[in-house]
Amino acid sequence: MVLKAFFPTCCTSADSGLLVGRWVPEQSSAVVLAVVHFPFIPVRVKELLAQVQQASQVGVAVLGTWCHRRQEPEEGLGRFLEGLGVIFFHEPWLQLCRERGSTFWSCKAIQRSTPPGVPSEDQVMLVFYDQRQVLLSQLHPPAALPDHQAGDAPASAGGLAAVFDTVARSKALFSSDRFDEGPVRLSHWQSEGVEASVLVELAKQAAGPACLLLSFLLSLLSAMAACRLFRLWPLPFICSKLSTCEQVRHRLGQLSLVFSTQKAENPTQLMRKANVLISVLLDVALGLALLTWLHGKDRIGQLADALIPVADRVAEELQHLLQWLMGAPAGLKMNRALDQVLGRFFLYHIHLWISYIHLMSPFIERILWHVGLSACLGLTVAVSLLSDIIALLTFHIYCFYVYGARLYCLKMYGLSSLWRLFRGKKWNVLRQRVDSCSYDLDQLFIGTLLFTILVFLLPTTALYYLVFTLLRLLVVAVQGLLHLLVDLINSLPLYSVGLRLCRPYRLAAGVKFRVLEHEAGKPLRLLMQINPLPYSRVVRAYRLPSCGCRPKLSWSSLCRKLFFGELIYPWRQKGGKQD
């Protein structure tokens, strides 16, 4: 097997020394982590390696020597480096050498234990990697990494995941920079100075107490919400129907997730917390923008003044529509008596509705002002409130739809059972199937009579049903769009998308290789780069759970329900009551 040496790009200009890293025997690859410079005391190096090994559970060892010839080649150095292999025994012993003024390196792997006669030098391939990017990146999908207690990584963390894992776990090796007065001088990605930010450290210090305080406040809030007063009969039912309550509950859950004092166990949870935090912040910022827009220049008053005429206008249009239906709509000849009854019934309903609106009109501005205040909880809450208000203002349409649908539904069921009677069959309830049955003559007569009456009355009801269903569908579509907007804000993983945009290497789908310039007789040189995750997969992997499940109605089942006159709801219901 070809021997692969993974070499960090930050060490290419390091002085001569020892190569420290991990040997993965299953893939015969050597992951170089750092270079130890001369002069050193071998015992100290071994001590340091033992410390790192204990801290990171990675089998770090001296893999070989690194020779960077800046001046004329010295004869003594080569023999000295070979001699080091006796002190730090490793199998195979790597000898990397970079000549002055040449980009091509020579690399030898010496097997000491091979019997004489067998060529002892393997083929070697040099793979350069950026230590910082590999350390910080996170592979997707996350490989089944072994527990940190389980000791050295077994073969299951195969291939390049082992390289990533090794670099990520040996953070202890990278903690010292060259300004430290340690016993051993190392060269690695942080050797020019440890990378840290004052702001981040301060935020970390401040985050603990802040989270404690906020989680205490949140627990108080949730305790208040769980109080028995809110468990009385009508309240939970109403709450389950109002999308605002759902949204507020969801927001509470999100906040308690963000400010929970438990530490995130794995990167996925950490990412989820950050995503939730960013989405809440964005939501509140958008809500505040809406608030300032609404409360500036008396826009609420204008809205309230505009609302009543709009409701009146809708009611008027509905009255016109009903009058049209009571005549001969589109030239259809309806059953006159039934048509008149239905039309008057609906007209009376509209009259009731208009008086209700006019009773409400003095308070509308006050209500709207308070609704506008809710925008400071977030845009999603305001939008959910808007959706609820639309539902309340179009309650008459909903009522018409329910009456029409119930009538139509009754007719459909009656027709279907009478059609069975017509064919000499009946529905067997016990066996849940259609059986044949012999009817009496008068039974058949009455059945046929009823069937005929129902068939001739069907077009009138169907027409009313059709018109009000279309109106209802319009309202449902508007509410659905609002819910879609809320879900979008709730579930978009903005932090991950931003991370992908600004630091593409943090979310890695894998790696890609580039073959560097090559010369015959020298080892092959490859550059390993991080292959960033595509945006679609970022969104799919880190999508936040949205509040409530949308009714999972497929188009065909929706059409079936519409045809048989079953009711359709835009309400989000946990568990999908209508399925």
Next chain:
Amino acid sequence: MEEEQSFLDICGGSLTLQRRYYSPSCREFCLSSPPLSLRSLTAVTCTVWLAAYGFFTLCENSMILSAAIFITLLGLLGYLHFVKIDQEALLIIDSLGIQMTSSYASGKESTTFIEMDKVKDIVINEAIYMQKVIYYLCILLKDPVEPHGISQVVPVFQSAKPRLDCLIEVYRSCQEILAHQKATSTSP
């Protein structure tokens, strides 16, 4: 070492196969298709603009003309960035893996790397495509649960669609490396 050879794709268009032998354990195959021809570009643009001009004479609204110009520009950008693949490369490195790169005409590159311990084999497959039977090269991936099963088939050179003679060249070189890999990994 670099060799260049020209082949035909399944529709009769010309393709160039570049073979680069970096070392005995690392080879790269590059299939480049001809760039976007000026003639087809001109034809499409003229058709869209003439149609827009026809509409313009009907409705006398100059918005249609500017919309047509924008649509052609955006369509061209989208075509170059998301559809037109200029070059497809297959890099096979012994004991490390197989990398497939497709470079779009706009310069965007999308890369997939498959590690060698997941690769079961490379084969040439037959498939029915529209009204003809075509050959394609594909990589068989091992099933992590069952060692003899195949979990996935990854087709190579999906957009170039070269003919069998070209595929055989690539296939032979890949098999040499795979055979070497198997020989060394079973008797280390």
